[in-house]
Amino acid sequence: MAMPASEIEALIKASLPDAHVTIEDLAGDGDHYAATVISAMFAGKSRVQQHQIVYAALRGRMGGELHALALQTSAPV
Amino acid sequence: MTANPVFDRIQADITDNPVFLYMKGVPLFPQCGFSARVVQILTHVGVPFASANVLEDPALRDGIKEFSNWPTIPQLYVKGELVGGCDIVTEMFQSGELTEMLTEKGIPHQAAA
Numbered sequence: 001m002a003m004p005a006s007e008i009e010a011l012i013k014a015s016l017p018d019a020h021v022t023i024e025d026l027a028g029d030g031d032h033y034a035a036t037v038i039s040a041m042f043a044g045k046s047r048v049q050q051h052q053i054v055y056a057a058l059r060g061r062m063g064g065e066l067h068a069l070a071l072q073t074s075a076p077v
Numbered sequence: 078m079t080a081n082p083v084f085d086r087i088q089a090d091i092t093d094n095p096v097f098l099y100m101k102g103v104p105l106f107p108q109c110g111f112s113a114r115v116v117q118i119l120t121h122v123g124v125p126f127a128s129a130n131v132l133e134d135p136a137l138r139d140g141i142k143e144f145s146n147w148p149t150i151p152q153l154y155v156k157g158e159l160v161g162g163c164d165i166v167t168e169m170f171q172s173g174e175l176t177e178m179l180t181e182k183g184i185p186h187q188a189a190a
Binding site for chain 1 (some may be wrong): 146159166
């Protein structure tokens, strides 16, 4: 069950409009991605909280349709 | 107001054990690459930890995700608090924050020589 990178990016941006999102398809199979998300919404939040915001944006797809999404999050410098 | 009976078990696990890992498989035989990596890091920093195999218990497998509002496994808890999954643990290990945090929280650990 694959999910195109553009859909992941659209979902993240729908919740975090200011986010700078970079997505890499690690295995070329549409199922293993690495994403870097930079958003001002992450300022002052712990890493767990930052990842939870992204998972919430993906609305339950993470761990289901989307098997592997390596996440790196940060606030803009 | 515990909605899910498995939450009591989780709360007990992470309260009774300073370092607790929810994983797929067991430390000697992880059944997922992400779980394997966290086990490898914990072993490398030399911190004793307890673990639960979510593959053996479907109620736990779903319950832990709901408990922490975290959709994936592994999940590492230190002193009752979710530290993160594989990405965060790896990032913290590489930056040295993981051992710093263990020291701060007074959890004995010793890196393998």
